[in-house]
Amino acid sequence: MLFFFNLRNISKNFKYVKFIKKGTAMYNASDLRKGLKIEIDGDPCMITHFEFSKPGKGQALYRCKIKNLISQNSFDKTFRSVEKVHKCSLMTKDFIFSYIDGDNYIFSDNETYEEVALNDNILGKNKFFIIDDMQVQILFHNERPIEINLPNFVEVLIFETEPGARGDTATNVTKPAKLENGYEINVPLFINEQDLIRIDTRTGMYADRVSKG
């Protein structure tokens, strides 16, 4: 859930990143706060927990829990007030889904025809919701893609499910169904094979049925 939530916020963060890029390349320790993206040992990281402490008349300590956005590992780190921290230069770019090449999903930039390949590590569950010509946003750290942001809703065909009960329009009773790519999802009883439904890509859950033309 958290992962999807982050994706939704990329565009918001992006605006902020553009703004800070105008400044210097370092943060002072006193600028640190929860949610801030920083660079440690060349990797983009996010501060997930932040605590200010200042014992007696001593120097301020900024105790952080930090998540590496590449490996997803979390670790603790404490900064002193005199320390500086690298800013994380992130940018998003629009791409169109092009084709699948082995384990990689290839996306291309419509203007420059530049291609970028994303694998399972970055795509995660998102790979089930990628459809032909889908426009996506990819977040880059320097030249390296690290996150993908899909449109909030995607329309897909139900490939396999038990026959629907005619006239049953209740949405709170569900049954299992499968997409062509194998993704399993719970749908209301009235959904049939070959029905077009909308999935919320942030939660991976059924949203509604697309009314038939």
Place this chain on the structure above:
Amino acid sequence: MLIEFLRDDFVKYLEIRSVLLNVIRDFFLQNNFIEVETPIIVKNPCIEDNIDAIKCSNNYLRTSPELYHKRILSSGISKIFEIGKCFRDKEIGKLHHPEYTMLEWYRLNSNYNIMLDDMSKIIEIVCNEFNREVPQKKIFSVQEIFKKLTNWDPIYSFDKDKFNDLLVSVIEPYFKKTKGLIFLKDFPIELAALSKSSDKNRKLAERWELYIDGIEIANAYSELTDINEQESRFIECQKERHKQGKEIYQIDQKFLQSLSLIPSAGGCALGIDRLLLWILNKDSLNDLVFREVFKFHG
């Protein structure tokens, strides 16, 4: 507008805060202290390595009233106290807020041991007022607690960063775990701030800090009254601040001169908001309802 369900808490909070302030005032007035008010906007804030003042026009907001209190003592008034707002830049956390209420009291011809007795009495009357058991009192010297828990002697092999790190990562969590009223006493002379060195051992500063169930709430000194020593400490602080790229405050000469008229003195400062946290059984200043109502920052 205050959300309805918060209102009861808020009213309770205001009442408890008011009772606390009155209990403390009563204690001082009964003991013949004079309540004073000193300037909040100051030209020369107290010079310390790690305390930054907030700018106010061409001046600053006080980080502590202590310089003025000592000027008052030098006029011969022997017992004073003040309850008022102090301000410290960039201090925001569970136990920090840039604007907070400080109680500060001073006794002429006194020392940190007498302040410790005052402090114990205040905790006692506060506990009685709020029907709380008085926490068990323990006094540790800085040296003994560091040696016991970290196997390191902070007095004879002092290192500022190491001291800070171990205090936060080992000593304070220990106080939190063991609970009680803990006076941490006799700091390394390098951390004396405005306290005098011990006559028995020049490596020790006559300073204590009080932890109540792990929350640091008060700091007291046998006040340094040697003009030359005080001036050279201020200059050292200015150099350190310069090294750290911090703003450098000028020395308050009137304060410095007033020291010559003070034979000896004891002083103590206590964070009212943190004491209130303890009374209300909260962990963080953010848990206090008034932060929602009075928040000006962050």
